[in-house]
Amino acid sequence: MPSNLKLIDNTGCFVCGKNNPIGLKLEFAPEGDEYVTYFVPGNEHQGWKGIAHGGIVSALMDEVMARALHAAGYRAVTGEMTVRYRKPTLVGKKARFAGKYVSEEGRVIQMSARATDEEGNLLAEATAKFVKV
Numbered sequence: 001m002p003s004n005l006k007l008i009d010n011t012g013c014f015v016c017g018k019n020n021p022i023g024l025k026l027e028f029a030p031e032g033d034e035y036v037t038y039f040v041p042g043n044e045h046q047g048w049k050g051i052a053h054g055g056i057v058s059a060l061m062d063e064v065m066a067r068a069l070h071a072a073g074y075r076a077v078t079g080e081m082t083v084r085y086r087k088p089t090l091v092g093k094k095a096r097f098a099g100k101y102v103s104e105e106g107r108v109i110q111m112s113a114r115a116t117d118e119e120g121n122l123l124a125e126a127t128a129k130f131v132k133v
Helices: 054-071
Strands: 029-031 034-039 076-085 095-105 108-117 122-132
Touching: 034 054, 054 076, 054 095, 054 108, 054 122
Parallel strands: none
Antiparallel strands: 029 034, 034 095, 076 122, 095 108, 108 122
16 A cells, blocks of 8 residues: 555545435444444345345445544554344344454554444444554
């Protein structure tokens, strides 16, 4: 990755950008040692009928980890991410997405994320390696 890479926020992010006309415009906040957002998928976010598309779920997992890092003062980008889907994320049902710092070594930061439904059931989980820029 080029050492002169600049990360510039133009509020156009698909997940959090307030100026993205087709974006999700989600808000994020710390809750304990996690960084969290809540999302209710609509029909426009589905893959199979009534089930949120896995790519949307994955994007939210990536974003909640990245936002946790940004809030902690890190400038980093996703280098690798693994997502495991445990249960369907249902359209019309609120889900909680939480990202958490795990460890770091050199330029690599390990993060984790979880998505749960309102009853606390695990919907998806992710691990990721972020690279400091």
